[in-house]
Amino acid sequence: MGLFSFLRGAGSDELKKKEVEATKEAVNQANNAAMEAILHSKKVLTLEGIVNSLEIPVTDLSIQLDHDTVTVGGTVASQSDKEKIVLALGNVDGIAVVDDQLIAENQEPEASFYEVKSGDSLSKIAKAYYGDPMKYPVIFEANKPMLKDPNKIYPGQQLRIPKI
Numbered sequence: 001m002g003l004f005s006f007l008r009g010a011g012s013d014e015l016k017k018k019e020v021e022a023t024k025e026a027v028n029q030a031n032n033a034a035m036e037a038i039l040h041s042k043k044v045l046t047l048e049g050i051v052n053s054l055e056i057p058v059t060d061l062s063i064q065l066d067h068d069t070v071t072v073g074g075t076v077a078s079q080s081d082k083e084k085i086v087l088a089l090g091n092v093d094g095i096a097v098v099d100d101q102l103i104a105e106n107q108e109p110e111a112s113f114y115e116v117k118s119g120d121s122l123s124k125i126a127k128a129y130y131g132d133p134m135k136y137p138v139i140f141e142a143n144k145p146m147l148k149d150p151n152k153i154y155p156g157q158q159l160r161i162p163k164i
Helices: 013-053 080-088 122-130 133-142
Strands: 059-066 069-078 096-105 111-113 158-159
Touching: 013 059, 013 069, 013 080, 059 096, 080 096, 080 158, 111 122, 122 133, 133 158
Parallel strands: 069 096
Antiparallel strands: 059 069, 111 158
């Protein structure tokens, strides 16, 4: 046996089909990776927007997102500012964990966190924590600007319960 010659443009086009399929697959993978990177960047920008909407000054704000975990860093004036930022990020659908790397310049006692249950109201929570349902404004103020209305809380939401 020796060297055989064939007409180059004739015959089965299997090699071309495989090459086209491989090229399409490579392009799709590259497009998917690019779309995932764009989506990830948009999610991070959205989280930064949530923090900025609180109008709490944060020096060197950094937000990193890894699946359902957000890591937040920077420097804020107080412990309550720090807790409000953590709660605002943690109360976003799709976020399961907030890794708090924020630094509070002025230390103060940490507040408790409370997960709202069905049937809860701020006055019911105030009665449980403070023994007085009329102290609900303390909880409402502690959760501003995340809360806009003391009557609009929802199950699963995390709230700050400051010490008084």
